[in-house]
Amino acid sequence: MLRVSCPTDVLELGTSFYAAKVLLAAVELGVFEALADGPLPARRLHTECGLHPRTARDFLDVLVSLGLLERSDILQPQPVYALTPVAEAGLVRGRPEYVGDFLTLADRRSYPLWGHLTDTLRTGEPGPGLDDRDLFDAVYADPKQASIYPAAMSSLSAPAIVALAEVFPWADQRTVCDVGASRGALLVHLTRRFPQLEGLGFDLPDVAPMFAEYVEQAGVGERVRFVPGDFFADQLPSADVLVMGHILHDWNLETKRMLLDKAHKALRPDGTLVIYETLIDDERRSNTFGLLMSLHMALRTRGGFDYTAADARSWLLDAGFRDVRVQHLVGAHSALIATA
């Protein structure tokens, strides 16, 4: 993320939502999907995405300047646009590191919510629209949110999941339980990559149909099972490895500690807990995205916050874990790996 070094950087930072909105609009208008099968001449791309000529050129060329599109020579009467390798990897649906569904959620829900930041900073209260129901009851009770939330979570986690598959000895494990599995993106990726592995997805009963559909479509239904449950009321399932991805940051410190205690109880001695999040750096200076995610939790939840590896290490040791290590995954994401 941009770290300012001169006053014009300050100007650009203060208006960086212009660029964010261009990206979000490009996702909404299907620019990246339109180019997924190959380059297109400008006019064809305008038609495919419903772009008005008044703004189409500037809009697409902002995406070129941001490194998301490539364009043929400007002097050509009909320039041709194509995806850059980054856009190919992250913005074409179905690719392992696809992040587009999270951007849709960011556009529809987070962008308006962040308009309330100053209120939250003054009051400590989350943004409007959060009643006293549990956050996730509210998500799944609202058909609009429920229809995009699990796909958005998969796409927030996709690059971290791909990285996590390569940095942990999954080939030596028999069972993995993903606590708060959402539609099962982690389990699908791991069981496809490691054929000996069996997966359990623990999540609220509301998630079951979306999990079943996604796992079946991925062709791993025989090795991945859904376990309906509520981690406030129920014990966690047992497995060689328990994973918590973007779980602890949703909750206050007391709940974070309660979940770590439950994880420790569910694991056999020497079992492993893997936590992945946008962990804030211990100095709280450099992982801007992790710090912003924590403010997002303040806007979204009553007690949630992101944390550093040092914070989590002390909670893990208190819960009885040992050998806590930190593993950088990708971008702002890191994992904590601890032994029960």
Ligand SMILES: C[S@@+](CC[C@H](N)C(=O)[O-])C[C@H]1O[C@@H](n2cnc3c(N)ncnc32)[C@H](O)[C@@H]1O
């Ligand atoms: C922020 S999402 C994270 C999803 C996924 N682990 C990932 O990293 O993409 C939090 C998940 O926790 C689940 N969850 C929330 N409250 C829960 C509860 N009380 N018991 C079980 N799961 C819960 C939600 O349904 C949701 O799937």
